[in-house]
Amino acid sequence: MALKVVAGFLKKGDRFLLVKRPVNKKRGGLWEFPGGKVENGETLESAIKRELEEELGIKPKVKKLLGKTNYKYPEGEIELFLFEIESEEEPFLKEALELRWVNFEEVKELELCPADKKLLENIKRDL
Numbered sequence: 001m002a003l004k005v006v007a008g009f010l011k012k013g014d015r016f017l018l019v020k021r022p023v024n025k026k027r028g029g030l031w032e033f034p035g036g037k038v039e040n041g042e043t044l045e046s047a048i049k050r051e052l053e054e055e056l057g058i059k060p061k062v063k064k065l066l067g068k069t070n071y072k073y074p075e076g077e078i079e080l081f082l083f084e085i086e087s088e089e090e091p092f093l094k095e096a097l098e099l100r101w102v103n104f105e106e107v108k109e110l111e112l113c114p115a116d117k118k119l120l121e122n123i124k125r126d127l
């Protein structure tokens, strides 16, 4: 069974938020949407709220599911759900190495987690 992972799409103007993974973790140094693994007994929505509070210090409003993708990493498959998020509060960094607001041009310069590249292509069409 695929490991469920939730991630947030936070928009500011024409830019969206990415965070850099800590170097000591799998796929360290790659960029990703803020989020993380769904824990036992959690709904996807409660998981994304918890992760964004832990990672960015915000209490977000979860708007809708923007996209979903499955991706097979060497250690196993993940099922990644990307939610559109609204937040009055400005995110600040609690865990990740770096945070950056990018548009669809600027994101091409960054090395993303492979699962995210696929997801980004899919949602781009709908935004």
Ligand SMILES: Nc1nc2c([nH]c(=O)n2[C@H]2C[C@H](O)[C@@H](COP(=O)(O)OP(=O)(O)OP(=O)(O)O)O2)c(=O)[nH]1
Pocket: 005, 006, 007, 025, 026, 027, 032, 033, 034, 035, 036, 037, 071, 078, 080, 113, 114, 115, 116
């Ligand atoms: N948070 C997040 N994780 C992603 C994205 N894309 C992607 O492939 N992943 C992968 C990276 C991890 O292997 C997995 C779970 O993310 P996580 O952030 O909770 O993992 P973690 O750092 O706690 O991992 P670990 O060290 O405990 O193994 O999903 C994304 O956009 N956001």
